[in-house]
Amino acid sequence: MSGRLIGGRYQLATILGQGGMGQVWTAYDQRLDRRVAVKLLRPDRVTGPIGSEAADELRRRFVRECRVTAQVDHPGLVTVHDAGSDGDDLYLVMQYVEGADLADHLAEHDPYPWQWSVAVAAQLCAVLCAVHAVPIVHRDLKPRNVMVRPDGTVTVLDLGVASVLDTDTTRLTHTGSPIGSPAYMAPEQAMGGAVGPYTDLYALGVLLHELLSGDVPFAGSTALGVLHRHLYEPPLPVRRIRPDIPEPLEALVLRLLAKDPQHRPSGAQEVYEHLAPLLPTRGTGLPTGPLDPTRPFLRPHAPWPDRTTTPPPPAPPAPAAARPDVAAAVDDVKKLLGEGRITQAVDILGSILPVAAEQHGEDSAVVRILRKQYAATLMDDGQYRRALPELRRLADDRAAEAGPSDVQTLQFRYDAAQCLEQLGEPAAALAEYRAVLPYYENHRAMGNDPARSFEIRNRIGHLLLAVGDHVAARVQLQGLLYDTERAYGPHHPLPVELRRRLDRQAEVHGG
Structure with missing residues (x-):
């Protein structure tokens, strides 16, 4: 495989390591003439045949996750240069790290x-x-x-x-790893x-x-x-x-x-x-070098051994930002979202919201629509910390207008619970899911689709495991398995997944 060109520009050179789901290579970026590291992943090793829907979903999630992680700026993180798919492989192009x-x-x-x-x-x-x-x-x-x-x-x-x-x-994948x-x-x-x-x-x-x-x-x-x-x-x-x-x-x-x-x-x-x-x-007598x-x-910030560095030239001052036009900005956002450029769309939405509120009023339909789009786009971009206060505000405003059982109110609260879960606050997420579940259960009793209530109960089971309450989690998931089998039949993907998870937990507990 040495010499293979990935993404039309990264030529593989030497393999650095490999595992059950992929390989890591040194490579040369032909466009910028630099050494990089390329990680190749095989979706079929995780999801089954390449043409399956699961493999396609993995590809989409892979590119999205790489885009989110590329936003993290810290000297202790390897820089992500590029990501995409090439033939049957997903690839991640990273800074080559010496050491x-x-x-x-x-x-x-x-x-x-x-x-x-x-x-x-x-x-x-x-x-x-x-x-x-x-x-x-x-x-x-x-x-x-x-x-x-x-x-x-x-x-x-x-x-x-x-x-x-x-x-x-x-x-466990079908390879047993x-x-x-x-x-x-x-x-x-x-x-x-x-x-x-x-x-x-x-x-x-x-x-x-x-x-x-x-x-x-x-x-x-x-x-x-x-x-x-x-x-x-x-x-x-x-x-x-x-x-x-x-x-x-x-x-x-x-x-x-x-x-x-x-x-x-x-x-x-x-x-x-x-x-x-x-x-x-200093002076502890530890080995150095x-x-x-x-x-x-x-020796904080000391130069590397045998290396010299030249500071980069100062960046030119940025021009003052022009006052955005709301209508034109909305059109730009639609275009960017259609092209998958979510991060740029988030920045534009964040900048036009105050202008729209000034022009139309905080409670106007225009501002509410923009705020709703802003919250949804923040979630799509993985910016849960910024999305959470927007969702809480939307939920409060909608509840005051249409009541706590309104479908849109519940959706905002459900999304807020997802943010809390992603932010690593399992107890708060658990409380929020439990608060909205009775409303969805009532909808289900009236003959509506039970999918959302099932999903919330599933998340509650996951969060109970996260807070260490394994007994309550098992009771929760067993009850959910019974109800999903009655609603969908035993061969539907959800009860199949629940049975597999419960069996897996029993195996781990049994050791």
């Missing part, structure tokens, strides 16, 4: 200095803070997805790829529950445990056996293996590995604050 992946770095240094572990984890916390603010959940944080560069900085790879492949983190990495899976992820920032914090705990002890906390000969241990076994405190490790560091690892997400730290920022006092200072993860803290 060693963390798994190889760990293997070459035994034992790994605990100060290095702290420095790696602190840098990962900075990355996760930026990622979770979007919000994006990495879902597959592990040493193979982390690079240590020659200047000691840490770079995270594969952001967003796992979320495309991992709509059900515990599903688990999607995701069982050794680093949080209990809620192993059970197929809703994931959030707390899921990445658990993976960070596994990674930190591995750096400190030389091995992951839960290993086994089968994926099911590993997942069962995640659910039921306490991790071995690392000081029993290495007594030189500070007690506060051991305590932090144990908190990160809590089975219940609510018992873990509140976020990556809190983890960083606990790590900060343990970061090395390239690939030293403590270097960014001991």
